Amino acid sequence: MLDVSYRKAKVEDFPGILNLIRTSFDGVLRAHGFYESSPFASSKLPAVPQQGFPWFEMGLKEDGEGFWVAEVEGKLAGLTLSWVRGSLWYLAHLFVSPEHQGFNIGQNLMERAMKHHKGVIITNRALATFAYNPVSISLYARYGIYPREPLYWMEGASKHVKTQAASKVRNERITNFESGRKTLSHIDELTIGYPREKNHEFLIGLPTVRCHLFSTGNQPVGYAYVWQNGRVGPLATVSHEEFQ
Ligand SMILES: CC(C)(COP(=O)(O)OP(=O)(O)OC[C@H]1O[C@@H](n2cnc3c(N)ncnc32)[C@H](O)[C@@H]1OP(=O)(O)O)[C@@H](O)C(=O)NCCC(=O)NCCS
Incomplete structure (x- = not known):
């Protein structure tokens, strides 16, 4: 032993x-x-x-x-x-x-x-x-933790990534956790059911990642973190129609 x-x-x-x-x-x-x-x-x-x-x-x-x-x-x-x-x-x-x-x-x-x-x-x-x-x-x-949901690692050259420039969606960068706290937590409550403030605070403080908040009019519809190496995520949206 x-x-x-x-x-x-x-x-x-x-x-x-x-x-x-x-x-x-x-x-x-x-x-x-x-x-x-x-x-x-x-x-x-x-x-x-x-x-x-x-x-x-x-x-x-x-x-x-x-x-x-x-x-x-x-x-x-x-x-x-x-x-x-x-x-x-x-x-x-x-x-x-x-x-x-x-x-x-x-x-x-x-x-x-x-x-x-x-x-x-x-x-x-x-x-x-x-x-x-x-x-x-x-x-x-x-321990009672069973496979529930498959996740996929998706990768592609950025020049081949097609975007649909949705004209109505506004994109604003969040550089300060406090200014985004309420909105990010609200989106998390609606999408995953709980706020994860510590994770946002941590990510926004990193020099290698940018947090983008997306809105239509005054209505926040989602957020996405974009990394220096091209990685995207975490990403959350409350509107599948607006946020493609
Ligand atoms: C998964 C991991 C954490 C398990 O830790 P561990 O100390 O090796 O496992 P334990 O000794 O506590 O054994 C747990 C069970 O797995 C079984 N097991 C451990 N290694 C095994 C192997 N190589 N093949 C088959 N069964 C194995 C053990 O027999 C035991 O089952 P038992 O009680 O019925 O005999 C370890 O193997 C590991 O670090 N793997 C590589 C990294 C990894 O996969 N991490 C998880 C990523 S989320």
Whole structure:
């Protein structure tokens, strides 16, 4: 048996956590034959993120109770990060290093993360995982979390992306979270059923992404985040007719 210890994550862990996520995920990609083609393979990612670790910093600040690491002989062997927004619990990360997989570390981390709910009643537990990964899918099913909705990774050269310039829709960039807070939260309430202010505050503060609010007349109809590398999302709309 392995001697595994569990503790809350600390700032000093961030570089090691990133490394562990990449190594663990590379293992999944290799096992399923996607390593060469995947944009998530570590060989395609910058060695040290230029912007530091803002995502982990937010996790520690807002959701420290859901941010755990596992250690074996003083070395990082696994981590999990979950966050809570309203009655939603979301598992953002669960990774165990390849050499430590199959020793119950994943289950032990999952159990710690699931206790993170800040006293509110959780009515929905969600996460996104890869359809080709039976180990993670079956682990989540054991906790009552079943595949519900397929998500697709869509990609195309921007010169081939056709837009329908909808003349009625106005586009305004939001650079300050406070100025957009109410409108963004209202759109979230209507579309996903709960506000996710922390996520907006985090995204609007990043130098690599722009938040656009779309309106017809004075009526906000949606928002979209557009990244420097061309990625789009999160995106939400309350009007399918206006927002194509
Ligand atoms: C998914 C993951 C977190 C599970 O953690 P783990 O510590 O390996 O899993 P555990 O030891 O807690 O075992 C959980 C169950 O999965 C099974 N399992 C673990 N690794 C397995 C493998 N390679 N093949 C088949 N079953 C496996 C275990 O046998 C156990 O089931 P059991 O109790 O019936 O025996 C880990 O394998 C991992 O990091 N994988 C790569 C990254 C990943 O897929 N993360 C999830 C992305 S959302």
